[in-house]
Amino acid sequence: MHLAYPAVLSALLFCTGVYGVLARRNAILVLMSVELMLNAVNLNLVAFDVWLSRAAEETLHSGQALTLFTIAIAAAEIGIGLAIVLAVHRNRGTSDIDKLRDTAEGHGLDGPDDPDDPGDPAVPGGPDTDTPATGTAAEKAEATA
Numbered sequence: 001m002h003l004a005y006p007a008v009l010s011a012l013l014f015c016t017g018v019y020g021v022l023a024r025r026n027a028i029l030v031l032m033s034v035e036l037m038l039n040a041v042n043l044n045l046v047a048f049d050v051w052l053s054r055a056a057e058e059t060l061h062s063g064q065a066l067t068l069f070t071i072a073i074a075a076a077e078i079g080i081g082l083a084i085v086l087a088v089h090r091n092r093g094t095s096d097i098d099k100l101r102d103t104a105e106g107h108g109l110d111g112p113d114d115p116d117d118p119g120d121p122a123v124p125g126g127p128d129t130d131t132p133a134t135g136t137a138a139e140k141a142e143a144t145a
Helices: 004-023 027-056 062-092 097-105 137-144
Strands: none
Touching: 004 027, 027 062, 027 097, 062 097
8 A cells, every 4th residue: 555545544634633623612522633633643653654664674563552552642631631621511511612711711700809799699698598607507507497
């Protein structure tokens, strides 16, 4: 097989991954696009390993061994990445990268230093709740009963 075929396929896979990273706003789709780029690199490693082993008449297969390590590391990376994305989604309610960036920069948040803010009524001990903000656990249990 000629070296150009896997190289072109690898370039197409890599370009598709770059497009996914740049165009997608969902964090899970961005992680999948990064994995697509890693698979394009793995395809190149195997293709060049086969091509070089034919030319040198050696059977070292270091490209294939490196590909196996890359696949193992990529599996760990995607597992950790998905765990982080799911934790952020549970805490923030979204996995949209733009919304998360705006939240991290402070846009769209109610500042705690706002003197006109009466407080969050859903917070225990807030202005619209009947539970006291201080006291023992027994006093709080009596107030809610």
